[in-house]
Amino acid sequence: MAKAKMPPDHTPTAPGGGGAAPAFASTGPAGHRKRMRQRVLAHGAGGLADYELLEMLLFYGVPRRDTKPLAKSLINHFGSFSAVLDSSAEALHGAGAPRGSAALCSHLPDVAACLVRDGSSQRPYLGDWDSLLHYCNTALLAASRPQMRVLYLDSRNALLVDEARAWGHGTPDAETVRLSVGQILQRALEVQASALVTVHLPEPGQDVHAVLKGDAPFVTAIRKAAPLLAVSVHDHLVIGQKGAWCSARQQETDW
Incomplete structure (x- = not known):
C-alpha cells in the first residue's frame, strides 16, 4: 500500500524578503504532542520556549500534523512571538496559519488584557x-x-x-x-x-x-x-x- 502523502509545511519568508536573519535556522519537524502535553502537566507552561507555546496554540487548527515547523515559520515571518500574537487573523492566515488557529491567536492579547484587569493582585x-x-x-x-x-x-x-x-x-x-x-x-x-x-x-x-x-x-x-x-x-x-x-x-x- 502506498504511503499517504503528508501535507506540505508552511514556511513563509520574511516580509519584503531579506532583512534580519530568521530566528530559527531550521523549521524541520521534531517533537510530539503527547510529549508536549506531558511537559506542561508535569512542569507547567512557564518553562516552554516561545515557539513551543505557539506550537501548542496551533494544535487547535491543526488536528494531527506536527505544528513545530509552522510555529517557527510564523515567528521567522513576523519577527517574534509577541508580534505573531499582535497580528490580525487575516495576516496570520496569509502567513500559513489555519483559520481556526489564526482567529485564536489574534484574540489572545484581548484575553490577556482581561486577565490582567480582573486579577488585581497580579x-x-x-x-x-x-x-x-x-x-x-x-x-x-x-x-x-x-x-x-x-x-x-x-x-x-x-x-x-x-x-x-x-x-x-x-x-x-x-x-x-x-x-x-x-x-x-x-x-x-x-x-x-x-x-x-x-x-x-x-x-x-x-x-x-x-x-x-x-x-x-x-x-x-x-x-x-x-x-x-x-x-x-x-x-x-x-x-x-x-x-x-x-x-x-x-x-x-x-x-
Missing part, C-alpha cells in the same frame, strides 16, 4: 520611575516598532490594560492627533482608568529626543483633553533601544 505597579522603566524595558522589549503603547492605570497606579496603537512615521498631522487622542480617552473610559502613560517605541536608530520633539502636538492635545474626563496623563515616554529613553514630563516645567 497587576504590576507603575507609579514610580523604576517600576515604569522596568516594565517598558521588559514587557515591551520584543514589541514591533514603530508603535505607540498606552498603559491604562487604576487609581493606585496598577496596570489595567496595555494596548498597542498604530503610529506612523514622522510627526503626526493634526487630524491624526485628534483621532488618536479621542480613541485613547474613549478606551480609558471603557476600562475605567484613572490615569494613563503613553509610550512611543520608535524605529531602531532614531534619536529619542528628536522623536519626543515630534510628538509634542500629541502630548499637548492629550494633556489638554484628558482632565476633562477626569483622567490623569502621568507621562509620555519615548523608549529607544540599548537603554535610550526620554520623558515628556521631565521636559515640561509646568507638568
Whole structure:
C-alpha cells in the first residue's frame, strides 16, 4: 500500500524578503504532542520556549500534523512571538496559519488584557520611575516598532490594560492627533482608568529626543483633553533601544 502523502509545511519568508536573519535556522519537524502535553502537566507552561507555546496554540487548527515547523515559520515571518500574537487573523492566515488557529491567536492579547484587569493582585505597579522603566524595558522589549503603547492605570497606579496603537512615521498631522487622542480617552473610559502613560517605541536608530520633539502636538492635545474626563496623563515616554529613553514630563516645567 502506498504511503499517504503528508501535507506540505508552511514556511513563509520574511516580509519584503531579506532583512534580519530568521530566528530559527531550521523549521524541520521534531517533537510530539503527547510529549508536549506531558511537559506542561508535569512542569507547567512557564518553562516552554516561545515557539513551543505557539506550537501548542496551533494544535487547535491543526488536528494531527506536527505544528513545530509552522510555529517557527510564523515567528521567522513576523519577527517574534509577541508580534505573531499582535497580528490580525487575516495576516496570520496569509502567513500559513489555519483559520481556526489564526482567529485564536489574534484574540489572545484581548484575553490577556482581561486577565490582567480582573486579577488585581497580579497587576504590576507603575507609579514610580523604576517600576515604569522596568516594565517598558521588559514587557515591551520584543514589541514591533514603530508603535505607540498606552498603559491604562487604576487609581493606585496598577496596570489595567496595555494596548498597542498604530503610529506612523514622522510627526503626526493634526487630524491624526485628534483621532488618536479621542480613541485613547474613549478606551480609558471603557476600562475605567484613572490615569494613563503613553509610550512611543520608535524605529531602531532614531534619536529619542528628536522623536519626543515630534510628538509634542500629541502630548499637548492629550494633556489638554484628558482632565476633562477626569483622567490623569502621568507621562509620555519615548523608549529607544540599548537603554535610550526620554520623558515628556521631565521636559515640561509646568507638568
